[in-house]
Amino acid sequence: MPVYNIASRQPLPYATRKKTADAITNIHCDLTGAPAEFVNVVFMHGHPIQGGKALGVLCNVRKGGNRNNELTEELRLKVHQGVAQATGIDESDMLTSVLGFPASWAMEGGEILPEPGQEDEWLNRT
Template sequence: MPLYNVACRARSEAVAHQPIVEAITATHCEITGAPPEFVSVVFLHGHPVRADVELSVIAGVRGGGNRDADLFARLEHSLREAIAAAAELRHSAVEVALIEFAASWIMEGGVVLPEPGEEDNWRQP
């Protein structure tokens, strides 16, 4: 399950969060093939970010399986563009950092998550 932490200096209305959440979820799922219910987004208001940045996004994302360095580079670039568009910001005002971790390092509902690409088998009863 990717966990996207979106930090910003000022408090924003929850309604402003929805387009950003939708952009993150759609981009993540399109590029990785992960199901949308795996994507979690947390907003951190009043968080210090660099002077030239409005939104700082740090995400823990499962690596391995069908994911390589090229996929992570495409994901990072596409997320930055999608988030900037959703928030109506310049690309340079959004920073995105992805932290890759092994699927075996995270559990959902007490069950270890599957390797990327194995989600369908994992969700079978």
């Protein structure tokens, strides 16, 4: 259950939020293999962002399993680029960070999520 928190100084229009959420979902699923229904994107505005940037992205994702440092960095870079493209905000005016947490810290439908890479097995359980 990744949670992507998007904080901006100014509110983003609905169409921009939709485009951004779609971009993040596609990037996350393409890179990690996680199902789209696991991805959550939350938008907030009116928050000061470090260094006076226009937008900040905090990616909270499960770590371990098939997720190594290289994949995590690729996720950070692609999300940063995808959000910049979707919002029209210059990449230099954004901050993007990834925080990894153990799968056992997250639940969907009252059940603890599987380790990264074990989603299909978990979704198809009886």
